[in-house]
Amino acid sequence: AQSVAQPEDQVNVAEGNPLTVKCTYSVSGNPYLFWYVQYPNRGLQFLLKYITGDNLVKGSYGFEAEFNKSQTSFHLKKPSALVSDSALYFCAVRDILTGGGNKLTFGTGTQLKVEL
Amino acid sequence: NAGVTQTPKFQVLKTGQSMTLQCAQDMNHEYMSWYRQDPGMGLRLIHYSVGAGITDQGEVPNGYNVSRSTTEDFPLRLLSAAPSQTSVYFCASSWTGRGGTDTQYFGPGTRLTVL
Numbered sequence: 072a073q074s075v076a077q078p079e080d081q082v083n084v085a086e087g088n089p090l091t092v093k094c095t096y097s098v099s100g101n102p103y104l105f106w107y108v109q110y111p112n113r114g115l116q117f118l119l120k121y122i123t124g125d126n127l128v129k130g131s132y133g134f135e136a137e138f139n140k141s142q143t144s145f146h147l148k149k150p151s152a153l154v155s156d157s158a159l160y161f162c163a164v165r166d167i168l169t170g171g172g173n174k175l176t177f178g179t180g181t182q183l184k185v186e187l
Numbered sequence: 188n189a190g191v192t193q194t195p196k197f198q199v200l201k202t203g204q205s206m207t208l209q210c211a212q213d214m215n216h217e218y219m220s221w222y223r224q225d226p227g228m229g230l231r232l233i234h235y236s237v238g239a240g241i242t243d244q245g246e247v248p249n250g251y252n253v254s255r256s257t258t259e260d261f262p263l264r265l266l267s268a269a270p271s272q273t274s275v276y277f278c279a280s281s282w283t284g285r286g287g288t289d290t291q292y293f294g295p296g297t298r299l300t301v302l
Binding site for chain 2: 105107112113114115116117120161174175176177178179180
């Protein structure tokens with residue numbers, strides 16, 4: 072089964088500074104990787120995904136993610152953090168089900184707090 | 188487009204009661220699924236459907252039932268609620284369930300408490 076790990080429960084960063092939210096993956100075959108963000112009492116919003124191609128993936132709200140095959144990582148980044156970026160971030164990997172469908176296997180989430 | 192909608196937003200049940208969580212999407216997506224979110228555990232797949240009339244179990248299906256009679260709707264039924272089913276439930280949809288590169292879009296969630 073595929074899996075992802077988010078090693079940090081919480082990341083604190085000052086507004087205007089660059090931010091990184093870490094994710095490592097374990098897959099057999101090609102990895103299909105996703106980042107989602109969850110604001111308080113809201114559903115998950117899609118940020119970006121890596122399927123194939125360029126290792127730097129650009130997404131919504133100025134976020135980007137760097138796919139690194141040798142380090143099996145897919146870290147989420149933003150050059151300049153905003154207070155409004157404070158939220159819960161989930162990394163996910165596509166996993167194939169025995170019935171032929173697929174699911175997203177999520178990490179446990181990283182709480183990002185951006186302070187003034 | 189309204190996207191993925193869920194009702195109710197909040198629900199409190201007593202142990203043993205049954206209820207149905209509603210999910211609908213207006214994007215003509217073939218693939219729909221239900222997840223539950225529990226603290227420190229991320230989201231776990233309950234059931235999924237790759238099209239009308241086709242459903243299958245996910246990681247944590249026990250105590251839940253689903254059906255898919257139309258493309259738009261994918262209700263989740265709790266047969267006899269238990270405190271362990273206290274959670275936040277999310278419905279998601281994507282174009283297809285095959286290949287797995289399609290983005291899944293999530294509804295706003297239903298917060299369920301079982302006393």
